[in-house]
Amino acid sequence: MIEIENISKSFDGRPALSDVSLSIKAGELAVLIGSSGSGKSTLLKLFNRLLEPDSGNIRLLGNDITGYSPEQLRRRIGYAIQSVGLFPHWTVEQNIAAVPTLLKWPKARIQQRVDELLTLLHLAPETFRGRYPHQLSGGQQQRVGVARALAADPEVLLMDEPFGALDPVTRSSLQQELASIHASSGKTIVLVTHDIDEALALGERIILMDHGRIVQQGLPRDFLLAPASELVRDFVGQSDVGVRLLGLDKIATRVRAEPLVPGEPVRSDATLREALSAFITRKVYSLPVVDQHGQPAGVLHFADLLTERT
Numbered sequence: 674m675i676e677i678e679n680i681s682k683s684f685d686g687r688p689a690l691s692d693v694s695l696s697i698k699a700g701e702l703a704v705l706i707g708s709s710g711s712g713k714s715t716l717l718k719l720f721n722r723l724l725e726p727d728s729g730n731i732r733l734l735g736n737d738i739t740g741y742s743p744e745q746l747r748r749r750i751g752y753a754i755q756s757v758g759l760f761p762h763w764t765v766e767q768n769i770a771a772v773p774t775l776l777k778w779p780k781a782r783i784q785q786r787v788d789e790l791l792t793l794l795h796l797a798p799e800t801f802r803g804r805y806p807h808q809l810s811g812g813q814q815q816r817v818g819v820a821r822a823l824a825a826d827p828e829v830l831l832m833d834e835p836f837g838a839l840d841p842v843t844r845s846s847l848q849q850e851l852a853s854i855h856a857s858s859g860k861t862i863v864l865v866t867h868d869i870d871e872a873l874a875l876g877e878r879i880i881l882m883d884h885g886r887i888v889q890q891g892l893p894r895d896f897l898l899a900p901a902s903e904l905v906r907d908f909v910g911q912s913d914v915g916v917r918l919l920g921l922d923k924i925a926t927r928v929r930a931e932p933l934v935p936g937e938p939v940r941s942d943a944t945l946r947e948a949l950s951a952f953i954t955r956k957v958y959s960l961p962v963v964d965q966h967g968q969p970a971g972v973l974h975f976a977d978l979l980t981e982r983t
């Protein structure tokens with residue numbers, strides 16, 4: 674989908690990216706992670722030509738991106754950023770409609786699309802369509818930012834810390850929404866974060882950057898079990914590797930088909946990390962498990978946390 678070849682980029686003679694090559698597959702959710710100043714945002718901005726590289730090539734769907742007009746790139750690539758960047762004097766509807774309006778979609782189609790996206794992001798269209806950004810909470814603004822990025826149904830979604838500066842509850846609910854949008858639409862998504870737990874929760878592939886270079890890329894599990902260097906080891910937090918590994922698997926993978934034991938049930942689609950927390954706080958060795966519909970699914974035993982994945 675996107676091929677980056679030997680990209681370098683300097684600002685005022687100081688390299689921000691040095692000889693970076695990367696391939697993003699169609700339908701993939703890739704997460705770029707790294708410390709502040711490692712070059713993540715710069716790399717993302719090259720994808721939609723907000724910045725031009727000093728050297729190297731970028732191809733979108735096999736074609737060099739310099740061959741696409743800015744309008745074509747805006748239609749094909751949605752972009753959401755942490756500071757949201759909503760136009761303050763435009764309503765929510767006008768903000769979300771920015772790219773479709775630019776592309777001269779018919780009015781009725783634009784209105785329909787705005788309502789569809791507001792609903793998708795759990796913002797009631799009648800309530801929010803006519804509001805201005807200052808009449809929204811931070812989390813609502815972020816949702817509108819994501820809706821705007823999705824408006825013209827782009828094939829690729831670039832997200833630069835879209836859930837930064839949010840409380841953990843709102844952040845986690847937006848993460849879940851993003852995961853479900855990804856699962857249902859199959860869009861290619863590149864997400865920038867410096868939160869390792871966000872990267873592990875969302876990334877199908879994680880790409881870790883340091884000083885303008887890619888230092889490791891691979892599956893979340895590889896990062897935890899086979900960090901390529903001391904830096905990666907520090908990034909994944911050595912003392913938390915165990916619980917983070919548990920965070921990668923669902924309770925459903927270990928549940929035993931047994932009659933429910935007493936107690937408040939845990940859901941089979943919760944992670945084993947959440948189960949560990951329940952074991953510890955409740956001081957029990959077994960937990961009753963239900964499915965997403967609340968139907969009995971079986972029992973998870975403490976020892977099951979140690980068994981291999983099935």
Ligand SMILES: Nc1ncnc2c1ncn2[C@@H]1O[C@H](COP(=O)(O)OP(=O)(O)OP(=O)(O)O)[C@@H](O)[C@H]1O
Binds near residue numbers: 684689710714867
């Ligand atoms: N427009 C610019 N002018 C000058 N230097 C820049 C510019 N944009 C980025 N840089 C520099 O390039 C380097 C990489 O910046 P970049 O924003 O890509 O990092 P980042 O990994 O996204 O950081 P953060 O996590 O803090 O957002 C930094 O040293 C930064 O100061």
